[in-house]
Amino acid sequence: MISNYYILNVLRFILLVLVQVLVFNRLNFFGFINPMVYILFLYWYPIKENRAAFIGLGFLLGLAIDFFSDTMAIHTASTITIAYIRPAIMRFVFGVNFEFQSFKLSNTTQVQQITFLTLLILVHHLVFFTLEIFSLANFLLVLKKVLATGAATLILCLLFGSLFSVRKE
């Protein structure tokens, strides 16, 4: 069972990176919207795991995307940020339930799941576009990109989420 579970995560990692760089990086919807569906990896990743390992994985994921998209280390900075603050977001969204041993993402309500995903995407995109544009003078541009790309990412992530739902073990 354990090895099964590692294989699942490794496969997920590779497939999400490939889907991101080969399909979604080339989408350029309206000329600038490139949804970042690889966030799903950090959303799906098991909750009970070691936090340090999770941040490390976030680093690797960001790095892999950065290599393909020539974006220096901006994706990396955003993925480690959401990997680090994910427990805080979960506590905010799921309340004390999150502390229980029996807690599972699939047992929560749909609204909670969507809120959780939205917050992850929002934080990720804010860090990403702030670093990418790197100037306060263009703050409106940052906001526009965060909202537009964030909405596209959310919709696609929800679609992917319902296609490949987390296995109910």
Place this chain on the structure above:
Amino acid sequence: MQQIINFIIRYKNFLLYILLMIISLGFTIQSHSYHQSRFFNSSNWVTGNILRTSNNVTTYFGLDLENQRLMEENERLRYLLFNRSSLDTLALDSVQQTYTVTTGKVIKNSYAHPRNYITINQGEKDSVKPDMGVITSKGILGIVENVSNNFATVQSILNEKSNINAKIKNTDHFGSLVWDMKRFDVVQLVDIPRLVPLTIGDTIVTGGMSSIFPEGIPIGTIRKFDLNSSQSFYSIDVTLFNDMTNIKNVYIVNNRFREEILELQNQTEADDK
């Protein structure tokens, strides 16, 4: 000592986060100041090969259009060739030519970011080196930035770091071509003096000041122009000839005398000090 260790253990996640953040910010800022990082680019072996494989598949979908474009270019070049007054083969001797040209194919294109890089399938093995110019049949595309064995990344003109010498066709008034990160079909030409007569629709071509591009490579046409805040220079919006969203075949231009020119310029600057 015990307390320090306790502190590290308690905050190990936070410390790890800070450490990784510093690493990634370090990479980012390093490339803000000068060249793109040597490691963070898609010209390395793994990414290059994956992108090439994907490109091998998708390239078939645009084959018709691409053939037509190449035919049009051939037609134009044939026209020039047939109408040359003398066909002296002596003038075609490669020793006498300043520029050499190699062809390449785009395997990754991007235009939605503030810093766009294009990856092409020619590298060190095909004697492509950093700072060579890259053009298409319609106009200018960018400058080679990083090179691996089989691939190279090109800093597109749609990059906030891009700065290329350009001039108004048939005059010698030159300025710098930059990008304001807003639209992928419009770039800006700055530092053209106020006294220059301009008309909307004038053609902009590369200037002879750079040792990268030959003089007179088409760039685009004037879309609109305004005086800048100091009221003494124009700031011009240029509509590109190239459709930056749809690029396949490129030409890499090498100036044989670039090193000689740079050496001379450096020497002159050093003498000044």
